[in-house]
Amino acid sequence: MAKPDAPSSADPPPFDPSQPAPPVSFPISTLDDLESRSYFDSFHFPFNKASVRLRPGGADRPRILVCHDMAGGYLDDKWVQGGSNADAYTIWHWYLIDVFVYFSHTLVTLPPPCWTNTAHKHGVKVLGTFITEWNEGRVNANKLLATKESTHMYAERLTELATALGFDGWLINMEVDLDVQQIPNLKEFISHLTKTMHSLVPGSLVIWYDSVTVDGNLSWQNQLNESNKPFFDICDGIFVNYTWKEDYPKLSATVAGDRKFDVYMGIDVFGRGTYGGGQWDTNVALDVLKKDEVSAALFAPGWIYETKQPPDFQTAQNRWWSLVEKSWGVLQNYPQVLPFYSSFDQGHGQHIAIDGGQASSATWNNISSQSFQPFIHFSGDTSADSIQVLVDFKEASYSGGGNITFKGTLKDDAYFATRLFQGELLLGDLPVHFTYSVKSDESSLLGLSLEFSSFVKEKTSVLLAHSRSTLLAMNHFSSKFSKVIMPRRVTRSAADPGWVIQESSITMNGYTLTEIHVVCYRAKLELDKLRLNSETDGVDNSLARSPTEFSAILGHITVKTSAQNPIFPPSTSWLVEGQDIKWTSGSQGSKTVSVKVIWTLKNGDSSLFPKYNIFVKKIANQEVGKLGGMLVGTKEYLGEAQVEAFYVCDLAVPSGTSNLKFIIQVCAVDGASQKVDDSPSLLLPVEGS
Numbered sequence: 158m159a160k161p162d163a164p165s166s167a168d169p170p171p172f173d174p175s176q177p178a179p180p181v182s183f184p185i186s187t188l189d190d191l192e193s194r195s196y197f198d199s200f201h202f203p204f205n206k207a208s209v210r211l212r213p214g215g216a217d218r219p220r221i222l223v224c225h226d227m228a229g230g231y232l233d234d235k236w237v238q239g240g241s242n243a244d245a246y247t248i249w250h251w252y253l254i255d256v257f258v259y260f261s262h263t264l265v266t267l268p269p270p271c272w273t274n275t276a277h278k279h280g281v282k283v284l285g286t287f288i289t290e291w292n293e294g295r296v297n298a299n300k301l302l303a304t305k306e307s308t309h310m311y312a313e314r315l316t317e318l319a320t321a322l323g324f325d326g327w328l329i330n331m332e333v334d335l336d337v338q339q340i341p342n343l344k345e346f347i348s349h350l351t352k353t354m355h356s357l358v359p360g361s362l363v364i365w366y367d368s369v370t371v372d373g374n375l376s377w378q379n380q381l382n383e384s385n386k387p388f389f390d391i392c393d394g395i396f397v398n399y400t401w402k403e404d405y406p407k408l409s410a411t412v413a414g415d416r417k418f419d420v421y422m423g424i425d426v427f428g429r430g431t432y433g434g435g436q437w438d439t440n441v442a443l444d445v446l447k448k449d450e451v452s453a454a455l456f457a458p459g460w461i462y463e464t465k466q467p468p469d470f471q472t473a474q475n476r477w478w479s480l481v482e483k484s485w486g487v488l489q490n491y492p493q494v495l496p497f498y499s500s501f502d503q504g505h506g507q508h509i510a511i512d513g514g515q516a517s518s519a520t521w522n523n524i525s526s527q528s529f530q531p532f533i534h535f536s537g538d539t540s541a542d543s544i545q546v547l548v549d550f551k552e553a554s555y556s557g558g559g560n561i562t563f564k565g566t567l568k569d570d571a572y573f574a575t576r577l578f579q580g581e582l583l584l585g586d587l588p589v590h591f592t593y594s595v596k597s598d599e600s601s602l603l604g605l606s607l608e609f610s611s612f613v614k615e616k617t618s619v620l621l622a623h624s625r626s627t628l629l630a631m632n633h634f635s636s637k638f639s640k641v642i643m644p645r646r647v648t649r650s651a652a653d654p655g656w657v658i659q660e661s662s663i664t665m666n667g668y669t670l671t672e673i674h675v676v677c678y679r680a681k682l683e684l685d686k687l688r689l690n691s692e693t694d695g696v697d698n699s700l701a702r703s704p705t706e707f708s709a710i711l712g713h714i715t716v717k718t719s720a721q722n723p724i725f726p727p728s729t730s731w732l733v734e735g736q737d738i739k740w741t742s743g744s745q746g747s748k749t750v751s752v753k754v755i756w757t758l759k760n761g762d763s764s765l766f767p768k769y770n771i772f773v774k775k776i777a778n779q780e781v782g783k784l785g786g787m788l789v790g791t792k793e794y795l796g797e798a799q800v801e802a803f804y805v806c807d808l809a810v811p812s813g814t815s816n817l818k819f820i821i822q823v824c825a826v827d828g829a830s831q832k833v834d835d836s837p838s839l840l841l842p843v844e845g846s
Contacts, residue, residue: 177737177753179806180204180237182269184230184261188300191265191314197321200737204237207273207323208767208799212280212493215360220255220452221481221488222364222396222421223248224328225272227459230261234269238796238803239523242505243550244470246462247522249503249530250478251279252489252579255452256362258284258328264297265315271524273324274799275504278529280489282325282362287315290332298331301346302339308346316353319361326354326362328396335373343369348391363392364421381409381420389419396454399423400430406449413451421454422446426461436460437477443484453485471547479535490581491529492670495589496717497582498828499529506550506558509794511770511822511830513555513594513712514652516794525799526557526768532576533561544573544677544707555594555656555712556828563603563677567707570633572678574606577714582670584609587718591621592660594650597709600680602626605714606638608672609665617668621661626680633678656712673714677707715827723765723825731837732757733821737804740844746812754819754839755802763801770822770830771795771803778815778846792820792833810843817841 174183180201185191196202225248233245248254257276259268266286273283289298301311315327329347347365354361370376370384377398378385389395394416397409401422410417424442425431433441439455446453458477460466466473491497505522508515533546544565554560567573595603602623609617620638622630624647634641642661650656736753743749754771757763772792795805803821810817819839823831 174199174201176200177739177751177804180804182231182235182237182267184263184267185265185318186263188264188297188311191311194314194317196267196318201237202321203802204800204804205267205270205322206800207270207277207283209274209277210323211277211282211325211360213360214280216255216488217418219418219447219450219485220421221253221485222256222258222452222454223254223458224258224260224396224454224456225459226260226457228463230259230266231269233522234271234524236523237270238798239521239526241520242522243507243520245505245522246459247504247524247527248458249527249548250474250481251276251281251530252487252491252532253478253481253485254279254281255488256282256284256364258286258364260286260328262288262290264288265318267318267322268324269524270322270799271504273322274525275527277323278527279491280493282360284326284328284362284364285315285319285324286328286330288330288332290330294333298333298335298339302335302342305342305345308342309349312346312350313353315350316357319354320357325358325360326364326393328364328366329392330366330368332366332368332375334375335369337373340371340373344387344391347388351392362394364394364396365389365392366396367398367423380405381412383412386412389413389416394419394421394452396421397423399425399432399454399456401432403432403445406446406451410449410451417451419452421452423454423456425456426458437480439477440480440484443481447485455481475533475535476537479537487532487579490579492578492580492582492716495582496715496721496827497529498713498715498826499531499578500554500556500559500713500828501531501548501561501711502526502528502554502557502559503530503548503550506554508554509558510554510556512652513650513656515553516770521558523797526797528557528559529578531561532579534576542573543567543571544575546575546675549710552710553596553653553655555596555650561675561711563601563675563707563709563711565707566705567677567679568705569679569681572633572676573707574674574676576672577605577675578673580670580673582716584665584668584670585718586664586666587720588662588664590660590662590715590717590719592658592715594656594658594712595623595709596655596657596712599625601707601709602678602680603709603711604630604676604678605661606672606674606676607663607670608674609668610671611668617665619663619665620676621659621663623678624657624659629678629680675711677709679707713828717827721827723827723829725823725825725831725835726758726761728835728837730759730761731821732759733819733837733839735819735839735841738841741807743809748810748843748845749807750810750817750841750843751804751806751808752819752841753802753804754821756821756837757801765826766823767799767826768824769798769801769803770824771798771805772820772822772833773805773808774818774820775810775814776816776818777813814843815846816843
């Protein structure tokens with residue numbers, strides 16, 4: 158093997174986790190680093206804490222585990238505050254997943270917080286990976302298993318990491334040959350890790366990968382049997398290797414007994430020796446596992462992205478996951494609790510909007526920004542439906558970087574309905590308010606259809622109609638729905654009046670909300686009236702089309718009671734500080750600055766605020782302001798934070814700037830955001846100004 162090139166003067170310095178830098182997620186590569194707890198001393202540790210808690214509950218049924226093995230891991234997703242690649246990989250079919258494993262080939266793989274935040278929001282557990290493989294893995298295994306005390310110490314270090322970072326357990330992959338004398342200590346390690354995780358993280362999971370056997374041999378069994386069952390017996394499940402035969406799931410279920418749902422039969426989506434061939438035939442294996450009532454472990458679904466499946470990632474991803482849904486059905490339901498909010502953001506895009514106004518036109522990605530994802534049906538046949546439904550990133554959004562567009566043709570007397578969410582929300586005696594934003598032409602109307610189930614399984618359907626054409630809604634839909642409700646309040650976005658915000662209320666005490674659909678229908682307007690409205694009402698009607706064309710955008714949906722209106726603490730309730738401030742001089746009096754901005758709510762519960770939008774105002778000194786040489790205090794969007802800290806790196810500070818005002822706009826769980834002028838802030842004088 159050729160010697161590696163010597164480092165050149167142009168090479169960047171090696172990564173030093175103790176130094177201030179844009180926050181990143183990174184694994185732990187040595188047992189020494191794990192033992193020393195050096196990770197907790199890194200600059201990046203506070204940024205890597207997941208902020209979204211997993212809602213309690215477990216599934217007593219076959220489950221789907223997804224093991225994210227994507228080109229080694231820590232790609233676009235490693236940038237905790239987000240990156241600039243709008244085409245970064247992500248997953249949005251969380252309603253088809255129970256457990257998500259972040260996997261790489263480094264000793265201790267810590268899930269980037271973006272995956273944990275989004276998975277937890279959707280009810281999905283997240284595991285890190287502990288792996289020993291190849292020659293280095295054998296050395297690590299010998300050190301790990303040297304004594305009973307060493308196994309306990311390393312197990313406790315792993316538990317401490319999962320607890321501090323907010324994820325839910327570990328996949329253990331001991332992919333090396335061991336001496337049979339080491340097996341008792343290996344069992345001690347697995348058992349102690351499982352016990353400590355359960356003690357500190359209720360509902361956590363430790364899952365054993367089908368690798369080394371009780372004889373110490375690295376021998377993949379491809380089923381649960383007496384060679385690997387002793388490991389299965391002392392943890393929460395087994396991830397069975399993916400080259401199993403058709404009868405292995407049933408045999409494994411028999412061995413597992415009443416724990417058959419804890420057997421996760423592997424399916425390699427790349428198709429490397431896997432039953433059924435994986436790829437576009439992944440459902441062949443899933444059908445077998447469903448029939449035999451064991452769980453499934455989908456390995457490397459990033460195959461779609463890595464192999465650039467046609468025609469594009471969005472379409473291919475939706476098509477592939479539709480195969481999973483057809484085989485296993487929906488596994489997660491939401492909404493389950495109130496308030497419930499979704500802007501349909503997938504965590505990437507070509508712009509960022511806040512309350513209907515564009516805050517940034519830059520491309521971006523940040524999986525933590527994912528909102529609750531809609532259950533959009535994928536038919537695969539564009540000619541089958543009169544209206545095409547897709548999450549869109551180009552049209553202006555109401556919030557974040559995504560929305561749902563509805564485009565196609567629709568007759569005046571017809572309507573089109575499609576599933577938006579499948580819920581399990583028991584309602585009480587308070588009225589429930591449904592608020593949603595729509596941008597459409599005058600003849601394209603969009604409402605919401607709600608499906609309810611009573612205690613005795615009696616079904617009720619309610620249409621929350623569009624604010625226009627009251628008579629049309631009442632006459633046309635009264636026979637199709639149990640109730641038709643018109644909005645009690647209609648407003649327009651101050652930032653973009655094209656967004657119409659509609660609020661409807663309903664009381665269904667004792668009923669369970671089971672489904673939310675979008676209903677598209679048309680107003681009977683003459684084309685000349687449409688043109689007249691476009692010219693006279695001052696509203697953007699650029700979406701107007703011929704009488705049979707339908708075009709509408711759904712920007713967001715909020716469901717809550719009147720008792721859940723957010724109360725934002727005044728700015729004086731927050732303590733805001735700047736740390737690790739570094740100024741660098743540029744040309745012609747300009748500078749750059751890097752600073753860690755941190756904030757703390759002096760009294761109260763900051764968990765009510767799941768994210769913060771970060772802005773900066775570059776304030777000119779009086780002389781420059783009077784000369785009109787620059788805009789005084791122009792607001793600039795920097796990003797969003799899920800923890801109470803944000804690192805600003807190399808911010809350009811033009812000549813003549815006297816102060817920087819960093820603004821932390823507080824956002825509530827219902828999607829509402831505090832007025833910028835009322836938000837906490839940090840005033841930072843420019844060095845030397």
